[in-house]
Amino acid sequence: MTQMIISGIALGTIYGLVALGIVLVHKATGILNFAHGEMVMVTTFFALTLHNFGLPYWAVVTGTLAFAALFGLFIETTLVRRLIGAPLLTTALVCLGLFLILGDVAVWIWGKDPHMFPSAFSEKPISLGQVFLSPADIGPIIVCGMLALGLYLFFRFTKIGVAMQATIDNQTAARLMGIPVKRMFALSWMLATMVAAIAGLLIAPIIFLHFTFMQTILHFAFAAAVLGGINSLPGAMIGGIILGVVTNLVGIYFSSALKEAMPFLIMLGILVVRPEGLMSKRIEKKV
Amino acid sequence: MARGNLIRYAIIGIAIVSAPLFLGEYFLFIASLTLVYTLASFGTNVLSGYTNLLSLAGATFFGCGAFGTAILMSKFSMPFLPAILITGLIVVALGLVVAIPTLRLEHVYLAIATLGYVFIFGELVKGSETLTGGSMGMGVPVVSLFGFRLNEVGLYYLNLAFVIVLLVAGVNLSHSRFGRAFFAVKNSEVAARSLGIPAPKIKVIAFAVQAFYCAISGGLYGLLVRFIDPSLFSIFISISFLSMVIIGGLGSVLGSILGAFFVIVTPQLLTYFGLTEIQRSVYGVAMILSLMFLPNGLVSLPEKLPWLRRLLGLSK
Numbered sequence: 001m002t003q004m005i006i007s008g009i010a011l012g013t014i015y016g017l018v019a020l021g022i023v024l025v026h027k028a029t030g031i032l033n034f035a036h037g038e039m040v041m042v043t044t045f046f047a048l049t050l051h052n053f054g055l056p057y058w059a060v061v062t063g064t065l066a067f068a069a070l071f072g073l074f075i076e077t078t079l080v081r082r083l084i085g086a087p088l089l090t091t092a093l094v095c096l097g098l099f100l101i102l103g104d105v106a107v108w109i110w111g112k113d114p115h116m117f118p119s120a121f122s123e124k125p126i127s128l129g130q131v132f133l134s135p136a137d138i139g140p141i142i143v144c145g146m147l148a149l150g151l152y153l154f155f156r157f158t159k160i161g162v163a164m165q166a167t168i169d170n171q172t173a174a175r176l177m178g179i180p181v182k183r184m185f186a187l188s189w190m191l192a193t194m195v196a197a198i199a200g201l202l203i204a205p206i207i208f209l210h211f212t213f214m215q216t217i218l219h220f221a222f223a224a225a226v227l228g229g230i231n232s233l234p235g236a237m238i239g240g241i242i243l244g245v246v247t248n249l250v251g252i253y254f255s256s257a258l259k260e261a262m263p264f265l266i267m268l269g270i271l272v273v274r275p276e277g278l279m280s281k282r283i284e285k286k287v
Numbered sequence: 288m289a290r291g292n293l294i295r296y297a298i299i300g301i302a303i304v305s306a307p308l309f310l311g312e313y314f315l316f317i318a319s320l321t322l323v324y325t326l327a328s329f330g331t332n333v334l335s336g337y338t339n340l341l342s343l344a345g346a347t348f349f350g351c352g353a354f355g356t357a358i359l360m361s362k363f364s365m366p367f368l369p370a371i372l373i374t375g376l377i378v379v380a381l382g383l384v385v386a387i388p389t390l391r392l393e394h395v396y397l398a399i400a401t402l403g404y405v406f407i408f409g410e411l412v413k414g415s416e417t418l419t420g421g422s423m424g425m426g427v428p429v430v431s432l433f434g435f436r437l438n439e440v441g442l443y444y445l446n447l448a449f450v451i452v453l454l455v456a457g458v459n460l461s462h463s464r465f466g467r468a469f470f471a472v473k474n475s476e477v478a479a480r481s482l483g484i485p486a487p488k489i490k491v492i493a494f495a496v497q498a499f500y501c502a503i504s505g506g507l508y509g510l511l512v513r514f515i516d517p518s519l520f521s522i523f524i525s526i527s528f529l530s531m532v533i534i535g536g537l538g539s540v541l542g543s544i545l546g547a548f549f550v551i552v553t554p555q556l557l558t559y560f561g562l563t564e565i566q567r568s569v570y571g572v573a574m575i576l577s578l579m580f581l582p583n584g585l586v587s588l589p590e591k592l593p594w595l596r597r598l599l600g601l602s603k
Contacts, residue, residue, distance in 0.1 A: 032395055034402075082579060088394050089341050090578055093533055096526050097578075100571030107564065215522065219406045222399045230395060260410040264403035271396055272388045 003132065004248050010137040012244020013144035014206075017199040018214075018221035019228070019236035020151075021192040027231045028168050028188035031080060032088065034095040037214030037221070038102035039075075039193055043068045044200030044209055045110045048117060057120060064197050072193030076186045084185065106211040114213075119205035140202045147198060148237055155233075164188060220247075223263035227270050229277025238279060242266075295600070303447070307440040315439055316511070317551060322446040323507045324547035328531040329457055329540065330500025335529065336538035337461060337469040338493040340394055344382065344401035345528035347408040348498045350520030351378045352505025354412065354419055357427045357515060362418065367430045371506040375499045382498030383491065390490040397494075405522045412517040424516025427509040437510075446507055453500065458540055460496070469493055501528070523567065530574045536584025545585045549573070 018040060025033045033039075047064040055063065079098065083091045121139035126132070155161040167174040167184040175181050200214075207213055224243045228235025243263060251259035270277065306318055327349055334340050355374030359365040365373075385404060389396045413422045430437045430445070437445060460466055468489045471479040476486045509515050531550045536542020553573075554566050577584060581591070589596040 026395075032398060079575070087339065088398070089335060089339055090582075092341050092398055093529060094575050094578055096529065097571040097574035100523075100526060100567040100574075104565055104568035104571075216406065219403060222402055226396065226399055230399075257410060257414045261407045264400075264407050267400060267403055268385065268388060271392065271400065275392045275396065 004252055005245055006133065007137050008245035008248035009241055010140050010244070011248065012224075012241035013141050013237070014199060014202050014240070015217065015220045015224045015243055016228075016237040016240020017144055017147070017195060017202065018217060019224040019240050020233060021195045021199065022221060022225050023228075023230060023233055023236040024188055024192040024195065026225075027233070028164065029080060029084065029185050030088075031083065031091045031095065033192075034092060034218075035098035035102060036192070036196060037218035038099050038106070039071070040196040040200040040203070040217075041209075041211060041214045042102055042106055043071065043193065043197040044117070044204045045106055047197070047201060048110070048115055048204075048209060051118060057118070061201065064201065065194050068193040068197035069190045072190040073186055075193075076189035080189060081182065081185070103211055110211070112211060114208035114210040117204035117209045120201070136205070143198065143202060144237070147195070148234070151233065160187065220263050223267040225277075226267045227277060229279040232277060232279040235277055235279030239277070242278075307443050312439060315443055317555060319439070319443045319446050319511055320508075321544075321548050321551045322443070322450045323504050323511060324531065324551055325450055325544050326453055326504035326507070327501045327528050328535065328543040328547040328550075329454060330497040330504070331528045332532045332535075332538065332540075332543045333457065333461070333469070333500070334493050334497040335532050336536075336542070337466065337473060338490060339473040340390075340490060340493065341398040341529075342401040342494065342497065343398060343522065343525045343529075344385070344404040345497070345501050346520045346522060346524035347401075347404045348378050348382060348501035349505035349508065349524060349528075350408055350412070350515075350517070351381060352502030353427075353509035353515045353520070354425075354505075355502070356506035357425060357509050358418055360430075361425070361428050367432060367510075371503060374506055375502045378502035379495045379498045382494055386491050386494040390494065391487050401525075402522070405520075405525055408520065409517045412520075420516070422517060424514060427513050427515060430510055442511060446511075449503060449507060453503065454540060457496070457500070461540075465489070465492060527570060530570045532584075533574050534577050534584055536586035537582070539584065539586045542584045542586040549585070 018036065021040075022033055022036050025031055025036070043064055046067050047060050050060045050063045051057075075098070079094060080091075083094060119136060119139075121135040126135065126138075153161075155165050163174070163179045164184050164187060166177065167179055167181050168188075171181055174184070203217065204213070220243060221240070224239035225236050226239070227243060228237070228239025243266060246266065247259050247262045250262050307315055310318060327345060331342075331345055334342055352371075352374055355377060356367075356371045359370035359374060360367060363370075385400050386397070389400045412419045415421075419425055430442070432441070432445065435441065461469070468479070468484050471482065471484055472486050472489050479489075480486050505520075512519075527550050531546030532543065533546070534549050535544065535546025550570070553569055554563070557563055557566050557569065581587060589599055
């Protein structure tokens with residue numbers, strides 16, 4: 001039981017991390033990025049290429065983060081910048097188009113075979129009384145916790161972070177205060193893609209790296225984002241953890257079919273009961 | 288000019304009706320497939336083009352239509368017409384489960400919740416092996432209508448009949464009170480509400496129309512391909528329905544048909560040139576390009592290109 005809860009939290013932090021990227025982009029630019037999972041996939045494949053060159057793990061991580069930042073910037077400048085203020089239908093469809101393109105690009109470059117991906121953590125379990133903890137479970141939790149703290153400090157205390165927060169809250173006011181709004185948009189995409197890269201580095205060792213490996217997880221991540229509140233960064237993380245634990249427990253005590261349906265059911269439930277999610281404030285619609 | 292138009296329409300009509308006479312087996316199959324997809328395309332257009340909502344459940348409704356019709360025909364030995372119509376109604380009910388809670392909210396939530404539908408559909412089909420054959424899939428029985436077993440030509444006319452009936456019904460709907468309400472909700476939900484249009488209800492109706500058209504389309508698709516399995520109804524199908532609408536033309540009947548034609552013919556051409564691998568990205572690029580440079584789709588092309596307008600003999 002305790003074991004399942006811990007591995008649920010580990011899975012959940014990963015869902016939360018993917019959700020975090022989606023929420024970051026949605027909050028900053030109002031775009032529902034259906035291609036986020038594919039962006040995770042592409043950055044992780046890039047990491048695999050670096051690893052196959054024989055680079056040490058820290059160099060792989062650094063290189064992947066740098067690539068992710070450039071990749072996010074590239075997508076922002078070529079596509080997203082033209083879409084600011086466009087209706088949801090247009091922006092979401094462009095992201096779906098990107099979803100198709102990135103899938104094909106990954107197949108051209110890296111093929112259709114599943115790949116093993118190295119883990120940063122050892123497999124050897126640590127025993128704590130009755131409970132055996134695997135570093136593969138604890139590692140992601142620690143990484144996600146540090147990342148969440150880092151993002152919190154970034155948004156709270158750095159000048160750029162505060163400027164981004166201001167842009168998210170009110171674009172016009174931010175522009176009037178002299179904040180370069182466009183640059184902030186670019187920055188939020190770069191940040192989201194870097195978070196995506198970290199998520200990919202944590203997920204790929206657990207399941208095989210494959211060009212469709214993010215599609216199911218994307219579904220979990222969207223459910224997590226809705227559960228926590230589609231505009232709340234801590235909400236994404238908390239939603240992910242709840243989802244991870246609940247699906248794990250349902251998988252044991254009920255059936256695995258129900259487990260697959262769980263994210264959808266939880267999402268519908270929260271939309272009926274509290275549509276703004278657990279952590280978001282209720283938004284009044286302005287006319 | 289009116290007489291010129293009449294002649295043009297007559298030629299197109301005769302060509303469509305007599306197509307089985309001069310098309311070979313392969314091209315007839317493509318034509319039938321285009322007709323089948325036209326229904327899904329039009330349904331998606333009612334939701335996305337007329338009402339500006341985004342749903343990713345197209346593939347699920349399409350798949351439910353295909354499996355539902357096949358199961359009712361083979362396991363419950365029901366005749367084809369009641370089977371496909373009952374399936375259509377069941378699918379609408381399934382659609383309402385997700386539509387009613389989400390359509391009161393911002394449009395984002397419909398898009399996300401319907402994404403969930405696509406994923407659980409595959410799991411459900413794989414899980415219920417006795418009915419659907421699981422991931423192995425199931426065969427679809429041959430249709431008999433009025434005592435005749437339908438061959439390829441028969442299926443073409445069956446699809447044509449469905450397209451004509453449902454498109455006429457759909458066009459009438461879009462000119463009715465509901466159609467005007469769809470456009471009002473699209474332009475401004477707040478304004479529509481202040482005029483007394485029950486916006487959530489109108490959105491639910493648009494969603495039900497899409498579910499029904501996709502289900503019928505799926506039922507006919509099953510008859511055409513003769514064998515169905517869950518991998519045929521992935522998220523990719525949902526996106527290709529949306530791409531038909533975007534590429535053909537949002538909010539246009541002719542656009543729905545052109546979009547369906549594009550989505551059916553492109554993979555055939557790519558296969559012919561040995562480029563099967565890039566099929567998805569061709570859709571993706573076409574979607575993005577048309578959203579950016581041709582937001583009203585292929586139907587608006589003659590407006591933009593005078594030479595094409597002259598070629599087609601269109602005035603204005």
